[in-house]
Amino acid sequence: MIVRDIQDVPAVVEHGVEGVTARWPIREEDGAPHFAMRVFDVAQGVSTPLHEHWWEHEVYVLAGQGYVEGPEARHELRPGTVVFVPGGEQHHFVNAGAEPLRFICLIPHRWLEGVKREA
């Protein structure tokens, strides 16, 4: 098994947005066969870009306050909020609080694009 403290995993700027960083504590290169774990930090007043992609997100909010916004609604985020964003749905995460917004966000590996359960 692999055991890491999240703070020992390097934070890199994500989406080219100053104030959005991601750590990747579990990647395909670690031998994870299906999906990767990332931990995002979004600075006060900052938003991830409104975007969409084929892959889904499974999110758990660790710290901070804000909201996630899709095409139809805005939902509050606080510690313990869980978000499932299906593939193909527009979304962005916004820090509307006074401290960093930190959340886990898991995504499938790229090879799973188009791989579906047999009927």
Next chain:
Amino acid sequence: MIVRDIQDVPAVVEHGVEGVTARWPIREEDGAPHFAMRVFDVAQGVSTPLHEHWWEHEVYVLAGQGYVEGPEARHELRPGTVVFVPGGEQHHFVNAGAEPLRFICLIPHRWLEGVKREA
């Protein structure tokens, strides 16, 4: 998208062990195509069973203290510890602290058993 507070998701006894409960905030039935999110609570002094299975675990410790033990080593757990347990490796999670041990644990859906990346 689906947004839930983790405390609104029912906790069910897991592994038949009193003192081990799991919440399943994101399941295949929610439309999640590849993997599920669970949140475990392990009571003080309690351990999950030492066991193994084909699927991997991706774990993030939210609260509490304890350790995860595999065939070769014991690793300390505290908030922010990330654990990757590959499929086929024995493991158990032990609460060795004074408060509940809570961790997120993601697993692939069953249909992914044997589904591999093409070389």
